[in-house]
Amino acid sequence: MTTFRAGAASDVGQIRSNNQDSKLVVESTSVFAVADGMGGHQGGEVASAIAVETLEAVITEPTVDTLVEAVKEANRRIFARAADDDELRGMGTTLVAIALVNQEADEEEVAWVNVGDSRVYLLRDDELNQLSQDHSLVEDLRRGGQLSEEEAAVHPQRNILTRALGIDEAVQVDTDSVMPFVGDRFLLCSDGLFNEVERPVIIDVLRSVEDPDAAAAELVRLANEGGGRDNITCVVVDVTDDGGRAVRAREAAAAAAASAAAARAEAGEDPTLPPLGDGEGPDGAAPTTATVETPATQGDPAVADGDPTPPAGLPAAPPPVTEPDPDAATAPAAGDDVTEAFAAPVVAGASGATYPDADDAPDSSTDPDDLPFGRTTEDVFADLDSAGGRHWVLTALGAVVVLALVLGGAYLAGSWYAGRTYFLTAQDGEVQIYRGQPGGFLVFDPSLEEASGVAIEDLTADERAEVEAEPEFDSLQDARTQVNTLQTSAEQRADEEEAPTTTTTEAPTTTTRPGASTTTSPTTTTEGP
Template identity: 40%
Template sequence: MTAFAWGAATDTGRVRPANEDFLLAADGLFVVADGMGGHKAGEVAAHLAVEELRARILDRGGPHTTEDLVEAVQEANAVLVSKAGEDPDLRGMGTTLCAMALVRDGDRDLLGVVNVGDSRLYLLTSGELEQITDDHSLVATLERQGRLTQAEAAVHPQRNILTRALGIDERVMVDSWEIVPFVGDRYLLCSDGLFNEVDDNRIASTLRRLADPADAAHELVRLANEGGGRDNITCIVVDVIDDQGRDPAASPTDGRVAARVDGRDRVLAAAVGEPAMASSDPGGADAGGPADGPGAGGAAPSPRARWVTWRVAVFLVVLLAIIGAAVGSIIYAGTSTYYVGFQGDQVAIFRGKPGGVLWLQPELQGEPTDLTREQLDVALQAELDKGKEQGSLLEAEQYVDRIRAQARPAPSGGLPSPGTPGTATTGTTTGLAPTPTVEPPPQ
């Protein structure tokens, strides 16, 4: 069976009057909850949520599935909603919840992960730190949409507004994952009091530097206080110390990386229920106190791959629709109008925009007219050099007729248009000298 070593630490911080974070660190179940609500309601919410998971996962024994873990979170949410309805002092209470538990899928061990709110789970593997969970907060949503940068999100005045939390609605959307554990993997569960004060690079370096998980957890809390300690801080560091030979190529070879990648082909993201909206204090949830275990450090390789979720599918459909609409607009703009310009030195009508639109270049309509550049005054030449846009082919032809009426006669030797001012229209060919009359010799 998969075995763990872990260490945990929690602290009120330097600003908050009480610690509303609550944690549970036990063999096979690790939970962080960050409570919110006035008059100790946040503390109560976090405590109730964690205890509900303890009762449904630890106290009932196993093996459990990830679905059991998701259902336990839903039950915790129901308990909070019920308690808030019974006690006016608890109305408006809520909590985040991030949990990781050892679950079974057939004959293999997996790590089931659930998350609601902005507490986080990180994985350190091959020396690289990766955030597994997604924050359910306003600024995180804006950042994922590309409307805020990471730096802007870190100082945004609404960064403490949650888009999901337990205790707000009767049903809550629960994100869940399944991860294959390997020896050397190190996990970090934490409340936002840590990552709002300590950046990911420093978190990663601390997890790499300190082999004992208890030392690492306490050092991260210390760093958060050093960074300002403006919120409650809770950390649980969990090391996978035995996977019972799940990774047969456990030596540092190229084969190990390939085996670990293959072994991580099932990392499932799922969601259940309806989303809730909650406004969060930047705070966390009352501490259950540290539960420290024996330490074993080290990093191990292997990136993880997630299945495509329905959210990704919907996003791709919307993205393709937007791209299609944009391409259609470009094609319409590049082909629905006409303009009059020059083809060489001759006046011509083109379909499209002057200069083209992206890959759509103007197309010559028919043959160039018999009007030439030098028949036009300077102002008209400049106008046609830019391209005189018209709404339709008919309007373009009418515009050509108008400038033809203003044009100078074609130079000698040219072929001006019939009816051009200053041109004779006799029986002789315009522009050619008449045939001389020859008198017969006198008789």
């Protein structure tokens, strides 16, 4: 049975006026999470709180599917809440969580999920591994080789997300799982930690501070010391018991190594050396590779005489040529002039029979009532002129239909192309999201998708220039994410301008910084409004 011990800490930071992060520590069901809200003073708090509350309520059985479905349900609830309240419109949150799940009988694993740029780390054998992958513009550029690790760490747009909860009705959730062993330590955190504290320092704290609460509190303290420009939240989870899994794994590895060494010794090899094929061969030579002979591929079997079916993939033989019967009545006699025999014209009679000459056809008069298709004469060429007229009309009608289809297809294609992108623009003194191509495309003008409420005058000169350049986005979610980033930056500047100052006088004074660091005990904790 796998058991955990967890601790957590959260702080508003040095700049923000409110804490939009939320955390979840539920040891009874082994579910732990961190959410980093965004979208206005109140929206971020509401979104992150909905996320962790939904996880706590929905996860009732330990499976990966349940964990993923809980995240998707949180996304739906946040999206619906924002649609019902204009003041919360555009709110969203990141979410990273871990939970103990049963993948197979008697095999417990720790599953993790991630949406956004909050992170989950695993410290194992003093090595820190990042399990999650950031959903951000800068991380996409780094993975694509367009930015180095150092450039990504200081890039001014590193807070622009490409995925978050609550932005759209559906969301893609990253997930995976690892086998937990005694001594493993998981760290879940918002970007307020790793943007302020360097990785080696995080590793040192996780290695040296044994108590999870104390470790989380120390990481928050260091983030504030490094600038505290964002909310900071950490959840530290230790694996305290794995049901003997680690011992069994070590014993199995030792047994496998001993068995391999014995086999090499029996084969006359030095058991202290790695087996051939694993790196270098004897005396440092290149490893040898066994060669296996394979029989040549056989051709298709011959087809038995009289079998009309050829082997697969071969064409069927042409039918045999039948020699003409010299006694047949249609064959010309030897010495006859073949040209004369077949040169006489063939004229169709009313009965459908053919005759070498029209004069040889029987004289028949057919009642007009007996003629097919309403004909008045048995002369098949009598209505040739009117038939030609009908042919012209049908041709013209077909051309009109084809032209209409082509124009309709062109219109639909143009409409799709014109409306497949979104862009930001400055209209009526605020940032607005338009759908279409900036400046329009052919006859298709862009249309207003939604007004953001972000005032142009609250933006910096660079941000105004960026909006006035009408940047384009592939989806409405990407455009909303950029608007949220602009709004968050504007609010952060406003908070900095409104931040109280402390003056020093001769009399002793006590200054209390709002949002002091708080810690939580390893009991069920949910932060949010």
